[in-house]
Amino acid sequence: MRTRVAPSPTGGPHVGTAYVALVNYCFAKQQGGDFLLRIEDTDQARSTPESEHAILAALRWTGLSWDEGPDVGGPHGPYRQSERSEIYRRYAEQLLLQGDAFRCFCTPERLEAMRAAQRAAGIPQKYDGHCVAVPAGESAERAAAGESYVVRMKIPETGVCVVNDLARGPVPYEYATVDMQVLLKSDGLPTYHLANVVDDHLMEITHVIRGEEWMPSAPKHLLLYGYFGWEPPVLMHLPLLRNPDKSKLSKRKNPTGILFYQRMGYLPEALLNFLGLLLAPAPEGREIFGVDDLTRRLDLVKISLGGPVFDTVKLDWLNGQYLRALTAGELVARTLAWGFDRERVDRIAELARSRVARLSDVVPSTAYLFAGRVEVTKDSFAGTKLPPEQIRKALALAMWRLDAEHTFDMATVERVLKGVGETLGVKFRDLSRVFYVAMTGSATALPLFDSMELLGRDICRERFRFALDAVGGVTNKEQKEWQAIPFSYDYAAVPT
């Protein structure tokens, strides 16, 4: 009995990952099995080491522990897919040999034209099978000659695939609606579908518990298990966490980063408890329970399948319960450990030294660095020289562009914010005040870039979001227009 969580290191650690990890952890432990962590970094373009590092750190912070993983090792490694490409290549080769997959030489242009035609004709968009007919000999020759290709899996033309979901029961999918999925990309790396099936089999995963977004591709996965002659794992698809407006939880509308909740001062046990409440009903109304208790009581078959809204108000209450259960001494220890590590405090003191006249100035002048959200209203921006629309645009551009960066250090922040100034055609001196207000709640504070680095990406994003809301937000039209503006800032001109 083995389960896993398999995040993709393409962004910040997401609470959805913690949610899936929690279920997998509890279920495995309940059955006396193993829980493992695998990094799915087959997307060369989007995966970053920073992201992987942050995800591991965030998961460790939750307190959940894995029996095997890229950091702790294990008998089924490596646990990072980018280090397993040879394995996938071999299995793709096997499918090719068996005739269960084929090389596809179609160009992106042809595929795009095909889809456009399908759209226009109002028929389902899927690969038209153009390259299935290429004879094996010719296919091998063209590949050998260096022509670029991908490997696609074959799909039966007729019939139905029944996906047995642990909580939903049998779900039928007609093969006619299933696409001939790419298994091996032209860069030689596998897509999720191949890597996932191969790894789950090799790592002896018995229960695949993952997000609901994977349900439509389950037929492909089942087909692959069949092609390889492997026994498929038990499948269970979890409902997706939602924003208050019921859309899929997204950082644009809601804080989604595990690190946000950490920096905001939530205790990991409270976060896990909150997530646990979405997975198992509170016993006799007792809403406060730990992972051990959840492990005992979790019943996958009975999980409520409506996508639950991630209700931060209830999280606040829960976290308060945990905090109140602490003695004053424990509260001090926790608070110190949370935001007052020596290195951080020293750095803040260095910034504050030249700006304080009395010791009694120290706390007020640095308080925003220890706060979650800061008080910002429309009027807070009154002293800036920019017109309201420019303010909204500046905040929105800064937030979006910062999101697109892989790192969040002073140099990055400076480059991006000054870039916004260039895009807007305003002097940074005039613009910076807007950012000061949004980030610190005041036009006068310790240096901006240092402050933002100290605050961290997640808190800054939330403050941008909050400030943007305060000045009226962004319309869909503006969002479309503004996001289309190229990021033209001359990187080289800014000393880093």
Add this chain to the structure above:
RNA sequence: GGCGCCAUAGUCUAUCGGUUAGGACGCCGCCCUUUCAAGGCGGAGAGACGGGUUCAAUUCCCGUUGGCGCUACCA
């Protein structure tokens, strides 16, 4: 558009055909109290709609509507 999943109060949920539809967050009120919280007590608030099946449907079936997901050489 196609395919699929889902549907109890504002939110998270309980109810394995018969209940005054239970609990929690939030909200409102009262109590406690040097303020504010916390805590205690109380209150308002729900089965999307329409058909069936049944002696009896929130519960089972079908349809409608709505929400969500997928529909990439991203996961």
